[in-house]
Amino acid sequence: MARNIGSHYTTHRVLGRGSAGTVWLGEGPEGPVAIKVLREDLAADPELAERFAHERHALLGLEHPHIVGVRELIIGGPDGSDIALVMDLVRGPDLRTHLDRERRLAPHEAVAITAGVASGLAVAHAAGIVHRDVKPENILLDTAAGGHTALLTDFGVAKLIDEPRHGGKGGVVGTPDYMAPEIVEGLPPRAAVDIYALVTVLYELLAGFTPFGGGHPGAVLRRQVTEKAAELPGIPRELWEIIQQCLAKAPASRLRAVELASRLRELLPAVEGLPPLDIGDPVPATTGDAGADPAAADADRAAVPAGAASGTATRAAVPLVRGAAPDSERATHTRMRVPDAEELAGGAHGTARTIRPAGQPRAGSARHGAAARRKRRLAVTAAGLLAAGALGGWLLFGGGGEDPADDGGGGPGVEEMDESGAP
Numbered sequence: 478m479a480r481n482i483g484s485h486y487t488t489h490r491v492l493g494r495g496s497a498g499t500v501w502l503g504e505g506p507e508g509p510v511a512i513k514v515l516r517e518d519l520a521a522d523p524e525l526a527e528r529f530a531h532e533r534h535a536l537l538g539l540e541h542p543h544i545v546g547v548r549e550l551i552i553g554g555p556d557g558s559d560i561a562l563v564m565d566l567v568r569g570p571d572l573r574t575h576l577d578r579e580r581r582l583a584p585h586e587a588v589a590i591t592a593g594v595a596s597g598l599a600v601a602h603a604a605g606i607v608h609r610d611v612k613p614e615n616i617l618l619d620t621a622a623g624g625h626t627a628l629l630t631d632f633g634v635a636k637l638i639d640e641p642r643h644g645g646k647g648g649v650v651g652t653p654d655y656m657a658p659e660i661v662e663g664l665p666p667r668a669a670v671d672i673y674a675l676v677t678v679l680y681e682l683l684a685g686f687t688p689f690g691g692g693h694p695g696a697v698l699r700r701q702v703t704e705k706a707a708e709l710p711g712i713p714r715e716l717w718e719i720i721q722q723c724l725a726k727a728p729a730s731r732l733r734a735v736e737l738a739s740r741l742r743e744l745l746p747a748v749e750g751l752p753p754l755d756i757g758d759p760v761p762a763t764t765g766d767a768g769a770d771p772a773a774a775d776a777d778r779a780a781v782p783a784g785a786a787s788g789t790a791t792r793a794a795v796p797l798v799r800g801a802a803p804d805s806e807r808a809t810h811t812r813m814r815v816p817d818a819e820e821l822a823g824g825a826h827g828t829a830r831t832i833r834p835a836g837q838p839r840a841g842s843a844r845h846g847a848a849a850r851r852k853r854r855l856a857v858t859a860a861g862l863l864a865a866g867a868l869g870g871w872l873l874f875g876g877g878g879e880d881p882a883d884d885g886g887g888g889p890g891v892e893e894m895d896e897s898g899a900p
């Protein structure tokens with residue numbers, strides 16, 4: 478049933494649902510739009526409404542061909558409890574859906590998508606805004622003009638919803654597969670976290686799996702800090718060098734968004750016409766617990782490439798948003814408990830993976846159901862991550878240290894939730 482949002486917009490039908498609310502196809506004075514209406518329980522929170530109002534300028538200010546434009550922020554509504562973002566309507570699937578369909582993308586397409594998103598990030602970073610949740614679900618593909626224009630969406634929304642209340646510093650929220658090591662270590666997320674996440678997406682587009690995914694989220698986080706991405710067989714050298722540089726553990730070693738965009742664009746002619754990489758699915762390494770000991774992991778790396786999602790591992794998917802169950806039809810939201818000692822050490826699920834040679838039969842599907850892949854957000858209490866540090870000695874989370882919200886950007890992003898909000 479059509480519903481009025483603000484005085485100018487009407488919703489018609491649901492386009493999709495996320496953890497924070499529902500996205501509707503709507504109509505406004507300038508034609509069709511997408512309207513993200515926040516969940517009622519969130520919109521009813523006066524503090525949240527205030528934060529959205531405060532960030533109005535940042536939310537509406539980003540304009541770029543590779544960023545989904547937010548045209549209006551509506552706070553109020555007929556019953557006084559709507560928070561809605563009116564966005565440009567993107568006609569096409571999100572990148573997760575596209576990748577699910579294609580399994581792996583040809584290098585040219587993967588590089589072009591990443592270069593586009595990097596150029597959008599460059600503008601956001603120049604404006605002091607860090608996205609902090611770059612992942613395929615937040616990249617929409619506009620197919621209107623026949624091609625695939627990639628647009629980054631959800632700037633700022635997540636951070637506004639999850640900002641710590643009451644000064645709490647209980648844990649981190651994010652999507653483990655794309656989470657930069659410095660976030661795991663409790664450092665304030667700066668622009669380099671977006672580069673790390675975006676290049677993780679690039680790796681995933683080429684490989685069909687992320688470099689450090691698979692198993693329990695605690696194990697994924699540990700790999701982000703300690704392991705090196707496995708080189709993808711057959712990948713053009715220059716492309717691999719860019720990926721390696723942007724997956725550097727030290728944020729300062731990564732390219733900046735503007736550099737990444739131009740390096741990738743320069744590479745486009747060289748990868749034109751190349752087929753998708755001919756690699757098999759990743760399988761768990763027989764070493765099992767190789768990652769539990771950094772020295773052992775180092776030794777193993779020579780023979781067994783680390784990273785990649787296992788065929789049998791499940792990826793925990795945790796809602797970003799505190800409070801009630803997510804407003805989502807997708808069976809993708811799994812609440813996460815704090816990883817126990819063994820999981821954090823990578824034991825129960827193993828850690829290092831190897832990439833199965835093409836053509837070799839696989840034990841299980843490395844392609845998890847769309848539901849399992851869609852949402853891989855993590856909310857871990859500080860206590861849990863500190864336990865990880867104590868256990869492994871190398872996963873340190875400074876939950877009570879610097880304020881991650883102070884990212885120097887002053888703009889939207891994603892992060893901390895207080896303990897009362899931890900799932």
Ligand SMILES: Nc1ncnc2c1ncn2[C@@H]1O[C@H](COP(=O)(O)OP(=O)(O)OP(=O)(O)O)[C@@H](O)[C@H]1O
Pocket residue numbers: 492493494495496497498499500511513545564565566567568570571614615617630631797852
């Ligand atoms: N501007 C848009 N134009 C067209 N469709 C959109 C637009 N924004 C979102 N959608 C659709 O709505 C779906 C839900 O979007 P939403 O941002 O709420 O969720 P999400 O990003 O998948 O999840 P979460 O917010 O929990 O990370 C998307 O998967 C997409 O299909």
